[in-house]
Amino acid sequence: MKSDAKLIDIWRHGLLMVLSLFLLVPFYITVVNSFKIRQDIVQNPAGLPIHRLTLQNFAHSAVSPSFNIFKAYGTSMTITVVSVGLLIVISSMMSYVTARSNHPFLKYVYLLLLTGLMIPPQVILIPLVKVLTSLGLMFTSQGLILYYMGFYIPFTVFLYTGFIRTLSKELDESARMDGAGPFVIFWTIIFPLLRPATASVIIFLFLWIWNDFLNPLILLGSTKGYTVTTGIYRAVGQYSTNWEDVFSLVVLASLPVLLLYLFMQRQFIAGLTEGSVKG
DSSP: OHHHHHHHHHHHHHHHHHHHHHHHHHHHHHHHHTTSOHHHHHHOTTOOOGGGOOSHHHHHHHEETTEEHHHHHHHHHHHHHHHHHHHHHHHHHHHHHHHHOOOHHHHHHHHHHHGGGGSOTTTTHHHHHHHHHHHTOTTSHHHHHHHHHHHHHHHHHHHHHHHHTTSOTHHHHHHHHTTOOHHHHIIIIIHHHTHHHHHHHHHHHHHHHHHOOHHIIIIITTTTOOOHHHHHHHHHOTTOOOHHHHHHHHHHHHHHHHHHHHHHHHHHHHHHHHTTSOO
């Protein structure tokens, strides 16, 4: 039995290593080609000419007349941080009420809210434009943030609710016996215990909002600046063959998300495992 289990374990690890290689190949090609000149990229995309690697691609593509990566960082960071922050505050409180209440009405509301997970963003794009136009929020950062809040609340509530249900209700009862109200109980006792779930929420939402292209392109327009994704699209163009600029801009755009994951990966993994114990 032990030999069979060991053999299965070896096969499983081997399969995971093969799958990891498939994921690492595009990452390797992107990073390596961002340091190469155009001739080396065209001749051998997977090659690594150590003596001809250069940082000039980043200096050339980061700041140009049509694109400024630091301006794009500022716009994307503002929209992403504000959206994620508001989603955490609002959705965590909603999830606490949903997880702790036994009222049948709230259960139906929760199920209705989860139907938002099945709606593709492209389906609601035209009604969304009409709503934001009527509110005077079209082509503004506030309108884009409002959209992100509405669209990602179902996912955030779903993740928080599953995690809160794993926490004992005796925590609430003991705090209530000491005279604490629901607001105090949540922010001083429950919310600090939601750190793994919050890390998962931050990484998922930061990744999705930061990498979003279609919604900033349409809802933000060109009058209020540009995000990282829309800025790269306008700087590179549809038919560009400047591969050294393309690869270096992709690396610069992915860098904040990569650093965030490396900083919060332990909490992220804990959130994925602990939050799925109970439903």
